[in-house]
Amino acid sequence: MSKISPCLWFDGEAEEAASFYVSLLPNSKIETIQKNMADSPAGKAGTVLVVEFTLAGQRFMALNGGTRFEYTHAVSFKIDCEDQAEVDRLWEALCANGGQAERCGWLRDRYGVFWQIVPTALPKYLGGPDREGAKRALQAMLGMVKLDIEGLRRAYEGG
Template identity: 80%
Template structure:
């Protein structure tokens, strides 16, 4: 288990969010749901306080903290995608039901968390020895919202 894990603050949606996230990626599951022992700022006794879960092999925790706290773009979660089908599936799921799409493969999900949906070939294109190809791929990426692997490859290859 990693020594460091994300710990996110929600206002009553912690269990819903955890269930949503674990539905998206393999090697994901709810580990533990802790209930409020007493009435307090985080909710009434017996309501969900903390959810511990594993997301793609990484431990996470979410807390119903009692008040809404907005997340900023300064922190985001990157998902490395093997192919366009995975990019499309995760993009559609995370941007649905009130999510907001942004440029360059970034989006905010319905809970306000920022995600980067990145094909695993992109760092290879941008960091490869073909510097002109890397520049073309970067320029193409800067024009995209959801990343398109075929279009990035064409740009990188100068096609």
């Protein structure tokens, strides 16, 4: 187990968000839910304070801290996807219900958390031995919202 785990700050949606996230990826589960022992700025006694969960083997903590703070692009979570079907499934789920698609495989989910949905093939095209192909793949990626593996391959191969 890692000594470091990200803490995500929420205003009352910690359990809902954690449950949503663990539903998306294998090797994910809610570990513990801690309730407020007394009324506090984080909520009334008996409401959820902290949810500890594992997401694809990585430990996280979701905290209902009270006042909402906005997330920024400065911290995001990258999910490596084996194929286009996984890219599509995660993209659709994380963009649903108020999420926002952005450029180059980035999105902001309904809770405001930033994610990068990245095919594992991307480094092969951006860092491949064909430098001109890599430049074409980079230009293709910069024009994409959700990343398209076939489009990246075609750009790399010059097709």
